[in-house]
Amino acid sequence: xxxxxxDCHPSETPLLDELEKGPWPSFVKEIKxxxxxxxxxxxxxxxxxxxxxxxxxxxxxxxxxxxxGYGGGVxxxxxxxxxxxxxxxxxxxxxxxxxxxxxxxxxxxxxICDIWERHGSGLTNMHGSTGDLILLGTSTPxxxxxxxxxxQAGFDLGGSGSSLRTPSCCVGMARCEWACYxxxxxxxxxxxxxxxxxxxxxxxxxxxxxxxxxxxxCVAAIARADLAIIGTWRDDIQMDNAEVAAYAAAGAxxxxxxxxxxxxxxxxxxxxxxxxxxxNCVRCMHCINVMPKALRPGKDRGGVIMIGGKAPIMQGxxxxxxxxxxxxxxxxxxxxxxxxxxxxxxxxxxxxxxxRVGELVQRVGLPAFLDGIGLDPVPEMVAAxxxxxxxxxxxxxxxER
Amino acid sequence: MSTAPKRITDIxxxxxxxxxxxxxxxxxxxxxxxxxxxxxxxxxxxxxxDCIYTVRAGSPRLLSVQTLxxxxxxxxxxxxGYLRFTSRNNVEFLLDDAAQxxxxxxxxxxxxxxxxxxxxxISNIVHTxxxxxxxxxATDASGLVKCVMDAVYEHFTHEDLPAKLRIAVACCLNMCGxxxxxxxxxxxxxxxxxxxxxxxxxxxxxxxxxxxxxxxGAIRPTTADGKPSVTVVEEQCMYCGNCYTVxxxxxxxxxxxxxxxxxxxxxxSNARTAPxxxxxxxxxxxxxxxxxxxxVEAVVKIVDVYAKNARKYERLGEWIERIGxxxxxxxxxxxxxxxxxxxxxxxxxxxxxxxxxxY
Numbered sequence: 001x002x003x004x005x006x007d008c009h010p011s012e013t014p015l016l017d018e019l020e021k022g023p024w025p026s027f028v029k030e031i032k033x034x035x036x037x038x039x040x041x042x043x044x045x046x047x048x049x050x051x052x053x054x055x056x057x058x059x060x061x062x063x064x065x066x067x068x069g070y071g072g073g074v075x076x077x078x079x080x081x082x083x084x085x086x087x088x089x090x091x092x093x094x095x096x097x098x099x100x101x102x103x104x105x106x107x108x109x110x111x112i113c114d115i116w117e118r119h120g121s122g123l124t125n126m127h128g129s130t131g132d133l134i135l136l137g138t139s140t141p142x143x144x145x146x147x148x149x150x151x152q153a154g155f156d157l158g159g160s161g162s163s164l165r166t167p168s169c170c171v172g173m174a175r176c177e178w179a180c181y182x183x184x185x186x187x188x189x190x191x192x193x194x195x196x197x198x199x200x201x202x203x204x205x206x207x208x209x210x211x212x213x214x215x216x217x218c219v220a221a222i223a224r225a226d227l228a229i230i231g232t233w234r235d236d237i238q239m240d241n242a243e244v245a246a247y248a249a250a251g252a253x254x255x256x257x258x259x260x261x262x263x264x265x266x267x268x269x270x271x272x273x274x275x276x277x278x279x280n281c282v283r284c285m286h287c288i289n290v291m292p293k294a295l296r297p298g299k300d301r302g303g304v305i306m307i308g309g310k311a312p313i314m315q316g317x318x319x320x321x322x323x324x325x326x327x328x329x330x331x332x333x334x335x336x337x338x339x340x341x342x343x344x345x346x347x348x349x350x351x352x353x354x355x356r357v358g359e360l361v362q363r364v365g366l367p368a369f370l371d372g373i374g375l376d377p378v379p380e381m382v383a384a385x386x387x388x389x390x391x392x393x394x395x396x397x398x399x400e401r
Numbered sequence: 402m403s404t405a406p407k408r409i410t411d412i413x414x415x416x417x418x419x420x421x422x423x424x425x426x427x428x429x430x431x432x433x434x435x436x437x438x439x440x441x442x443x444x445x446x447x448x449x450x451d452c453i454y455t456v457r458a459g460s461p462r463l464l465s466v467q468t469l470x471x472x473x474x475x476x477x478x479x480x481x482g483y484l485r486f487t488s489r490n491n492v493e494f495l496l497d498d499a500a501q502x503x504x505x506x507x508x509x510x511x512x513x514x515x516x517x518x519x520x521x522x523i524s525n526i527v528h529t530x531x532x533x534x535x536x537x538x539a540t541d542a543s544g545l546v547k548c549v550m551d552a553v554y555e556h557f558t559h560e561d562l563p564a565k566l567r568i569a570v571a572c573c574l575n576m577c578g579x580x581x582x583x584x585x586x587x588x589x590x591x592x593x594x595x596x597x598x599x600x601x602x603x604x605x606x607x608x609x610x611x612x613x614x615x616x617x618g619a620i621r622p623t624t625a626d627g628k629p630s631v632t633v634v635e636e637q638c639m640y641c642g643n644c645y646t647v648x649x650x651x652x653x654x655x656x657x658x659x660x661x662x663x664x665x666x667x668x669x670s671n672a673r674t675a676p677x678x679x680x681x682x683x684x685x686x687x688x689x690x691x692x693x694x695x696x697v698e699a700v701v702k703i704v705d706v707y708a709k710n711a712r713k714y715e716r717l718g719e720w721i722e723r724i725g726x727x728x729x730x731x732x733x734x735x736x737x738x739x740x741x742x743x744x745x746x747x748x749x750x751x752x753x754x755x756x757x758x759x760y
Contacts, residue, residue, distance in 0.1 A: 018691040022551030027461040027543040034465040051532035055656035059536040061649040097414035106473035106482035113466035151409035173430035188417035195411040215671035223582040311576035
């Protein structure tokens with residue numbers, strides 16, 4: 001190989017070279033691979049080596065960049081070492097809506113690759129944390145041409161800033177027998193219904209929707225979504241006792257590994273037959289996970305709607321909590337559209353700048369939030385009723401206080 | 402040249418069923434059960450009797466177009482071009498011919514992509530951008546992932562743990578990734594308050610927005626050279642970086658004081674026990690690229706102790722709950738410090754409010 005005069009020739013990255021060693025696939029190899037044909041990938045490698053030397057990032061704050069008519073979808077990124085690494089002086093990221101469940105064909109992937117090789121660094125994330133396909137790094141003049149070609153190929157940008165972020169979902173009915181509703185279709189329908197809210201940020205802060213088709217929650221909806229739809233069922237677990245016996249015969253300890261780990265101890269195993277007290281089943285999925293051939297979710301399927309999950313910034317991390325204990329699968333879209341409208345109205349009216357909806361619920365209290373969106377309180381919403389006596393009693397109808 | 406084509410906007414993602422394998426399309430919503438044939442390989446059986454085989458391989462998430470084209474070529478060669486990615490950044494090939502599984506596995510391994518990550522294995526690490534592309538990172542993310550996965554590689558390719566074990570890396574407290582609910586979380590932390598740059602505040606920031614951004618009210622208005630500025634009450638700052646996100650004139654990066662913390666025992670699944678947050682195991686480890694030996698050692702220690710002591714199907718947090726936190730600290734040798742005791746909002750909820758003590 002001829003030695004180039006670049007500031008950041010691959011052979012001049014001794015620290016990053018250490019990360020080419022070892023059995024796990026190396027991101028450094030990926031950057032070097034892109035750097036064969038992409039000058040910006042080469043400069044990225046150089047700047048990253050500098051970060052490894054100095055133990056310090058070199059990206060400045062995002063600026064307002066984007067494509068015409070959209071207020072999101074592009075993360076502006078500028079280097080503070082642009083004099084040394086001019087090809088990444090601006091190095092913006094495009095968030096592209098992923099296909100539901102992250103399914104692709106080879107042809108679709110190649111189309112994306114060709115567009116991105118023409119217009120950007122040739123580096124991607126498959127995928128970003130929210131779910132988007134991430135095209136990592138291009139210059140400002142390339143944004144509009146990239147977007148135009150993506151759109152012609154049937155792809156659109158995702159959300160960023162104070163917008164609806166690209167909704168995401170698990171594989172659902174495409175390849176999972178536990179799907180309690182059509183998560184991929186619901187995710188797609190919601191994304192299509194709220195194009196404006198995704199592309200033109202209208203909110204106090206970000207809003208994330210995630211669709212998990214069963215309580216295993218493979219998309220971490222309960223932890224990461226402002227609005228989580230988690231599949232579940234109301235009737236009895238479908239059971240094939242012959243298959244339960246087959247698992248036992250194959251060495252599974254049904255008592256220890258299934259019954260004793262059931263959170264409500266609603267199962268009994270007499271060595272031949274498994275009996276389930278379905279009224280006390282909380283639909284946790286453990287027994288079904290252990291014996292997928294023997295047990296399946298019931299047939300009366302739908303979803304639990306939960307609200308308010310988020311990571312720490314600003315007021316601390318929150319897990320979602322129950323808003324509607326069950327919505328039949330066939331009514332999910334209609335129910336959600338009405339519910340989302342009411343939640344967004346309330347948040348728009350009372351939310352502070354950079355206040356996630358979960359934090360708003362914490363600040364005003366769930367009872368006031370329920371009043372605001374017109375939902376009646378039900379005991380499924382709480383782990384237990386309050387244990388402090390400081391109750392804000394309201395005036396009864398017609399009563400003067 | 403013809404005129405520019407009409408500008409297309411607001412089309413949304415490709416339709417949800419556009420890229421599905423014909424066997425998947427045919428059996429959509431009609432799957433009966435699945436079997437885990439080998440580490441990284443599933444067989445899903447439909448009510449019709451049809452089977453779809455999945456071969457899962459680890460990826461660094463940061464992928465060049467060259468590698469994506471390799472994946473496309475492999476998909477064409479072995480499974481009609483159908484593939485997908487998982488929520489933990491693995492790539493999955495979808496096959497209808499079981500005879501193609503072993504050849505595909507061999508070729509994936511030959512190209513350096515390990516097959517595994519299913520069931521009671523360590524799956525790929527969900528992570529953030531780090532120094533690759535983030536302005537507020539206290540450390541790199543991809544490098545940490547590489548080092549940790551190199552060290553626990555055998556647990557990716559073998560399903561040899563008591564239960565699934567999910568690791569996540571976030572390079573700052575924004576936690577772009579479900580770090581706060583992971584079995585093991587590696588979190589980049591700052592330890593010094595932001596350095597106010599009054600000159601830049603004037604040019605770049607709205608002072609009231611900046612003041613409102615602080616969760617603890619540590620940012621107070623002041624004047625610098627007669628112009629509006631802010632001052633930080635340092636003992637009130639817990640280094641979240643929210644002010645820096647709204648105002649670039651409050652930088653926090655500090656090579657010597659930035660570092661890593663380790664959190665354990667979180668989960669998002671509802672199986673057996675309720676979803677829960679990860680809890681602090683190690684408050685600070687130094688930032689030592691390129692191989693972060695202290696972080697790798699701590700993670701391996703946790704995995705080893707868990708693998709040796711937990712019961713089958715017991716997630717890390719469920720195991721710790723059974724044996725108690727004092728024993729977790731004794732078994733791992735991690736020092737318990739004042740930093741492990743919460744003093745932010747709702748702190749009392751994590752205090753021991755019973756006389757249940759193991760001796």
